[in-house]
Amino acid sequence: MRHKIEKTWEQRDMESVFHPFTDFGTLNSKGPVVLTHGDGIRVFDVHGKSYIDANSGLWNNVAGFNHQGIIDALCQQARKFPGYHSFFGRVADTTVALAEKLVELSPFSDGKVYFTNSGSEANDSVVKMLWMLHRRNGQSQRRKIITRLNAYHGVTVATASMTGKAYNAEFGLPLPGFLQTDCPHYWRFGRDGESELEFSQRLARNLEELIIKEGADTIAGMFAEPVQGAGGVIPPSEGYFEEIRPILRKYKIPLIADEVICGFGRTGTMWGSVKYNMEPDAIVASKCITAGYFPMGAVILGKELSEELIRVSEEAEEFPHGFTAGGNPLGCAVALKSIEVIENEGLMENVVKVSPHFMQRLRKLGEHKYAGEARGVGLMGAVEIVADKKTKQALPSELQISERIANKALEKGLICRPLGAAIVLGPAFIITEKEIDEIFDILEETMVEVF
Ligand code: PLP
Secondary structure (H helix, E strand, O other): OOOOOOHHHHHHHHHHHOOOOOOOOHHHOOOOOOOOEEEEEEEEOOOOEEEEEHHHHHHOOOOOOHHHHHHHHHHHHHOOOOOOOOOOOOOHHHHHHHHHHHHHHHOOOOOEEEEEEEEHHHHHHHHHHHHHHHHHHOOOOOOOOEEEEEOOOOOOOHHHOOOOHHHHHHHHOOOEEEEEEEOOOOHHHHOOOOHHHHHHHHHHHHHHHHHHHHOHHEEEEEOOOOOOOOOOOOOOOOOHHHHHHHHHHHOOEEEEEEEEOOOOOOOOOOOOHOOOOOOEEEEEEEEEHHHHHHOEEEEEEEEHHHHHHHHHHHHOOOOOOOHHHHHHHHHHHHHHHHHHHHHOHHHHHHHHHHHHHHHHHHHOOOOOOEEEEEEOOEEEEEEOOOOOOOOOOOOOHHHHHHHHHHHHHOOOEEEEHHHHHHHHOOOOOOOOHHHHHHHHHHHHHHHHOOO
């Protein structure tokens, strides 16, 4: 009798799954890590190997991988009203409760929430909101969107056009009308003899020049992450948002805070936009909104913008845009519980408590010969690998050094993220100082072995 040859999970994956954002060289040589479950900040693969996840999934699993309260909330809602009917003219009670909670949490005195299933969809929806608003206000030429170099706003055609990453050239993006201004990264782009504040002032002048050159009446809005995440964890330079805010007001350009990573406590405050005085007109949220237990995105519109949008939508009879599963009550129940956990189980307090230790270990890693800058805030951090600390030159790209570090760390049971030349960390909000030490001990050892 012939024995059936059992395939491994890795082989089955490689025969059936098309992976997003994955280096095919590494994937084809080893296959992916196939996970079965998680516990606290750790995940386990099909071979029983344990990994510390220093990225909390993709910045989202902030309450750990097996939070019983969130699991219970999901199950309870599943028993009550699991399947979604339609958001068009109807709504689930749980969805209303979440909208109220989000407005209450937001910096806005009043507002409205628009639900999506992801961060990309939420940003994309705001673009359409702005386009419709200006068109209805007799300014249909007001379509251009400003974002910044190194920004990440998503993967839809519009949001990829807003994302300052070179790989989007693969798709022939950005589309026309998506403009880019400077990235507020003082260490990388500051000039000799220029103070950090002077740098921010220069960037604000550049922004105003761009607006004037393009014509203020052609610009629909500007999007900015409070701290650039996928760009390599770049907190704004000193005074940056205070400098650009009056310029945007002067030209009546709405500012949208993309809080997909920063929102719900990652920077040590509920909103990164509040921490950095952005004073946005709307906030885009996702990721931590459900602590990674359900796909969800939300646009929290501030009072003025929501009133204007409701007015023009009434004129048009509707806002002709919506997702089948946007505002799904399962996700809303999970979000209500996740927010409760973040607020009431000391998660925000823990970010504030352990952040100094996280930053201290990050800076120590930054003393390595090939570490250019160690930067971060709250529980988000990056170490940028360079060939030379003085010139800040990257190592030759064929070395893919950050990927080699991440791959080596993975062998040692640590998940961290290579992003360009940087190693990026964004652990769960429940992390302890001891677990922070475990992460950095492995990284220090890895750096010695790689170099
Ligand atoms: N905006 C920011 C700041 C993000 O970091 C991301 C994803 O990482 C997105 C938008 C896109 O969100 P999603 O992947 O849920 O579409």
